[in-house]
Amino acid sequence: MKLRNTAANKQQPSIAMGEYNGVAYVDVNEGSSSPKLDNIKKVSVLHLIFLIFYEVSGGPFGVEDSVQAAGPLLSLLGFLVFPLIWSVPEALITAEMGTMFPENGGYVVWVSTALGPYWGFQQGWMKWLSGVIDNALYPVLFLDYLKSGIPALAGGLPRVAAALALTFLLTYMNYMGLAIVGWVAVLLGIFSILPFVVMGLVAIPKLEPSRWFVMNLHDVDWNLYLNTLFWNLNYWDSVSTLAGEVDNPKKNLPKALFYALILVVLSYFFPLLVGTGAIPLNRDLWTDGYFSDIAKILGGVWLRWWIQGAAAMSNMGMFVAEMSSDSFQLLGMAERGMLPEFFAKRSRHGTPLIGILFSASGVILLSWLSFQEIIAAENFLYCFGMILEFIAFVLLRIKCPVASRPYKIPVGTVGAILMCIPPTILICVVLALSTVKVMIVSLFAVAIGLVMQPCLKYAEKKRWMKFSVSGELPDLHEGNQERVDFLED
Numbered sequence: 001m002k003l004r005n006t007a008a009n010k011q012q013p014s015i016a017m018g019e020y021n022g023v024a025y026v027d028v029n030e031g032s033s034s035p036k037l038d039n040i041k042k043v044s045v046l047h048l049i050f051l052i053f054y055e056v057s058g059g060p061f062g063v064e065d066s067v068q069a070a071g072p073l074l075s076l077l078g079f080l081v082f083p084l085i086w087s088v089p090e091a092l093i094t095a096e097m098g099t100m101f102p103e104n105g106g107y108v109v110w111v112s113t114a115l116g117p118y119w120g121f122q123q124g125w126m127k128w129l130s131g132v133i134d135n136a137l138y139p140v141l142f143l144d145y146l147k148s149g150i151p152a153l154a155g156g157l158p159r160v161a162a163a164l165a166l167t168f169l170l171t172y173m174n175y176m177g178l179a180i181v182g183w184v185a186v187l188l189g190i191f192s193i194l195p196f197v198v199m200g201l202v203a204i205p206k207l208e209p210s211r212w213f214v215m216n217l218h219d220v221d222w223n224l225y226l227n228t229l230f231w232n233l234n235y236w237d238s239v240s241t242l243a244g245e246v247d248n249p250k251k252n253l254p255k256a257l258f259y260a261l262i263l264v265v266l267s268y269f270f271p272l273l274v275g276t277g278a279i280p281l282n283r284d285l286w287t288d289g290y291f292s293d294i295a296k297i298l299g300g301v302w303l304r305w306w307i308q309g310a311a312a313m314s315n316m317g318m319f320v321a322e323m324s325s326d327s328f329q330l331l332g333m334a335e336r337g338m339l340p341e342f343f344a345k346r347s348r349h350g351t352p353l354i355g356i357l358f359s360a361s362g363v364i365l366l367s368w369l370s371f372q373e374i375i376a377a378e379n380f381l382y383c384f385g386m387i388l389e390f391i392a393f394v395l396l397r398i399k400c401p402v403a404s405r406p407y408k409i410p411v412g413t414v415g416a417i418l419m420c421i422p423p424t425i426l427i428c429v430v431l432a433l434s435t436v437k438v439m440i441v442s443l444f445a446v447a448i449g450l451v452m453q454p455c456l457k458y459a460e461k462k463r464w465m466k467f468s469v470s471g472e473l474p475d476l477h478e479g480n481q482e483r484v485d486f487l488e489d
Contacts, residue, residue: 042247045256047182048239050189052260053267054321055238056087058314059192060271060291061141063232067286069225072276073215079268082229083261085422090236090386091261092409092419093393095254098240099406100396102249104332106240107389114392114399117338118453123388124333125449130381131238131326132362138319139163139170139363142312144289164364170319171360174327177349178245181320188317192310195295195303196271202299203278211277223433230379230430232268236261237389238322241329245350250406323363327355335470339456344470380434380442383427390420 043051066075101109107127112120143162147153153162174181236257243249275294285293292311296304331352334343347353396403397416411419434442460467 043178043182043245045252048256049260050185051321052239053189053263054185054317055235055325057264057267058318060268061311061314063268064286064290065224066228068283069221071215073213076272078229082233083265087233089419089423091257094237094240095257095407096405096409098243098253099250102243104241104244104328105336107237108333111388111392114395121338121453122449123385126381127385128326128329129445130378131322132359133366133378135319135322136363136366138315139166142315146312167363173320174323174356175351177351181324185317185321188313192314195306195310199295199298200274203274206278214281226430227379238325241325241332254407323359326359327352330355337467337469340465341468377438377442379430380438383431
């Protein structure tokens with residue numbers, strides 16, 4: 001184990017912003033490599049499982065469009081096959097890279113180490129922006145589920161005020177600390193999953209297996225189908241930006257990803273199996289919120305209210321989990337000198353104060369977008385970020401084959417390349433199906449990031465803003481004897 005003297009100061013002198021030598025990452029210990037805050041409780045495995053669950057899924061709310069787009073059989077197959085093509089590779093790469101770089105920069109550090117700080121910054125910008133766009137959706141959906149019971153929330157000033165109040169409340173929850181967010185995620189997760197277990201039990205006498213095999217390949221909306229699958233099964237890498245807050249991430253991160261993957265797939269497949277098998281098919285009815293109608297048919301009004309409440313609460317869970325990931329990503333980038341030092345400021349609860357405020361502001365500014373525009377724009381930006389992650393994963397396997405990887409996918413370099421091919425093809429298909437409007441807006445957003453990084457470097461050079469690298473993070477610049485731990489298998 002490498003011992004370092006950091007008593008003199010907690011920040012290294014300012015260096016070239018986010019610069020990496022692309023060769024080594026010093027393995028300090030088995031715990032978190034994020035700057036230490038001894039009075040802040042680390043995230044446990046249970047909390048981490050449900051945080052991942054909400055970053056990726058939050059329950060089957062939103063999968064109904066897959067039945068409308070493609071029918072029961074393709075919908076069911078999609079939520080079984082798509083995880084193998086997309087979710088499993090992404091989760092495995094997150095487990096390997098997240099344990100190799102257990103700090104809050106997450107995928108930004110992976111890309112920076114493999115491709116350099118410029119592309120690391122682009123990765124951070126695109127993934128943060130896609131996360132904020134995603135989060136802008138949840139207060140709107142929350143109010144949509146409540147407006148049937150409270151008609152005043154359907155539009156106008158009451159809806160705007162309610163959306164702002166909800167955003168403020170959930171943002172404050174994030175400010176109070178990850179331990180609180182973790183317990184909120186656990187409780188909301190249980191509350192959101194239970195009604196579907198009850199619905200499944202009630203539906204048993206009414207199930208007709210022949211309904212599951214209905215398919216018409218000539219009547220498939222492939223754009224809606226693939227975007228629905230993609231939106232409901234991505235963001236496995238988001239947890240990497242919380243790695244510095246996790247108790248023993250090198251052991252607990254892969255374990256949490258494994259259990260969360262099982263939980264997510266079951267939370268989609270089981271309700272779809274029940275809904276398509278117990279109710280006569282009318283594809284036009286399969287839109288957002290249709291599960292609550294199915295619940296009323298199968299169990300009565302009480303079950304419908306329970307699922308509507310679970311859907312509303314699920315949106316709260318997804319909001320707080322996504323904001324945690326987005327805000328800690330900004331903190332991690334600041335700790336690596338890629339953003340101004342004030343982004344690394346923590347509240348007394350250990351949370352990234354400035355990152356939370358920036359993320360909440362982005363949510364409010366983007367909340368005017370429609371549901372379909374949000375999903376399409378988010379998927380477009382997310383795809384670009386995932387391509388950079390796949391490249392970084394393969395390059396680090398080639399450049400650093402003996403690097404310390406507490407969890408390593410049991411494939412060689414060729415296997416790593418082959419594993420990335422199917423999801424890359426899927427990314428190309430999703431990008432190709434994007435509308436011209438979404439493509440133009442998304443490419444404009446990417447262009448902003450391409451210009452922003454040189455501007456920040458210029459501001460650093462002119463000393464308009466202060467940039468620094470945390471002295472308590474493993475040093476990515478030093479060599480010689482300090483690379484011993486990194487080179488150990």
